[in-house]
Amino acid sequence: MASTPSIPSHTKAWVYSQYGKIEEILKFDSNVPTPHPKNDQVLIKVVAAALNPVDIKRALGHFKDIDSPLPTVPGYDVAGVVISVGEEVKKFKVGDEVYGDINEITLHNPKTIGTLAEYVVAEEKVLAHKPSNLSFVEAASLPLAIITAYQGLEKVEFSSSKSLLILGGAGGVGSLVIQLAKHVFGASRIAATASTPKLEILRKLGADFPIDYTKENFEELTEKFDVVYDAVGQSDRALKAIKEGGKVVTILPPGTPPAIPFLLTSDGIVLETLQPYLESGKVKPILDPKSPFPFSQTLEAFSYLNTNRAIGKIVIHPIP
Incomplete structure (x- = not known):
């Protein structure tokens, strides 16, 4: 060389x-x-x-x-x-x-x-x-955050018409999970947790249902979800927020079974796959x-x- x-x-x-x-x-x-x-x-x-x-x-x-x-x-x-x-x-x-x-x-x-x-x-x-x-x-x-967001959704076989709750929706990974779920995977409904000052950000990112975790416990809501994406390390609570047959994916191992712990594999192909969404401005x-x-x-x-x-x-x- x-x-x-x-x-x-x-x-x-x-x-x-x-x-x-x-x-x-x-x-x-x-x-x-x-x-x-x-x-x-x-x-x-x-x-x-x-x-x-x-x-x-x-x-x-x-x-x-x-x-x-x-x-x-x-x-x-x-x-x-x-x-x-x-x-x-x-x-x-x-x-x-x-x-x-x-x-x-x-x-x-x-x-x-x-x-x-x-x-x-x-x-x-x-x-x-x-x-x-x-x-x-x-x-x-x-890179690390968007690949984690994408591969985590793939890991639980997320697909269009499914509902999703993201714990930590304003963070590095969570802010991208909201956008990918909406624009790439076609989620039917997206809920996400954040503190009071960040709720407007969740709406701007595309969350239908921002939840203020300082005021309510997401696991006590009557609404349950097909998938919970745990970006904060609360898989034990997340398991109480899924529908029958629903799945929890957590990026903070070890996670509470049957939540699925997950770490990314860095991959340029994922970035290439998402390039059209980034270049069109759908995912920011x-x-x-x-x-x-x-x-x-x-x-x-x-x-x-x-x-x-x-x-x-x-x-x-x-x-x-």
């Missing part, structure tokens, strides 16, 4: 070398070796990266038995420009604008150099071309009003993510 002279040997990144609270252990490092793409990988100049709750859990050591070795540059979601390509790469060329979740399997041996760096490598199969109508910031917000990225945070304020961005008050996604841009 020919190397391009303009690629620096070292790159700026955010790194932690021990497990703990991410805003306490994460340090800026201007001297991280730039990764080299393998045959099936591309090297990306990162333009924007999104934060995810998994970054926080990984830093705490929640899955250290299957994690890659420290030190770690966190970050799963990327949007950027292809700088060099491995010999087997067919889909992308230098200069292409791409996006994706760089870790195919979320918890098992994720990359040591994640997306909170100037340069990152990723396999061709986890990437897609950035939709032309989206900014890098908008594109970076999508939802960014927290505070986004984007500059690279220098990554610690503040993680502190904010930790409050659980964000609407949609928190994105870091520009990098550096």
Whole structure:
């Protein structure tokens, strides 16, 4: 693989070398070796990266038995420009604008150099071309959350004419579940939970029935649902909100049986499948009003993510 002279040997990144609270252990490092793409990988100049709750859990050591070795540059979601390509790469060329979740399997041996760096490598199969109508910031917000939303609905064989309740409808995943259920899967009725200030957002996203969880318990409603998509970790309560024969899918394992625990497999094909919905504007990225945070304020961005008050996604841009 020919190397391009303009690629620096070292790159700026955010790194932690021990497990703990991410805003306490994460340090800026201007001297991280730039990764080299393998045959099936591309090297990306990162333009924007999104934060995810998994970054926080990984830093705490929640899955250290299957994690890659420290030190770690966190970050799963990327949007950027292809700088060099491995010999087997067919889909992308230098200069292409791409996006994706760089870790195919979320918890098992994720990359040591994640997306909170100037340069990152990723396999061709986890990437897609950035939709032309989206900014890098908008594109970076999508991959992990939208693939989770889509594959979770597929997992429970969601289809048109079914009703759906989403727990955590204003969050990163939930805000996309509402839109995909409505525009891609053709749900007959969509209910979603959020706190009082976020109910209007649920309506704008397409929820027919916003539920204020600070004022009512969704499991006590007379209305029951074909599917409950649990994005907050309340599968025990969710099981009381389904119809006879209904299903609960939860993205916060282990989940209460028979709720179905689910983690995404990062896949560029899912992003390509959803491209027409993104380019038509039917499905929109939802960014927290505070986004984007500059690279220098990554610690503040993680502190904010930790409050659980964000609407949609928190994105870091520009990098550096």
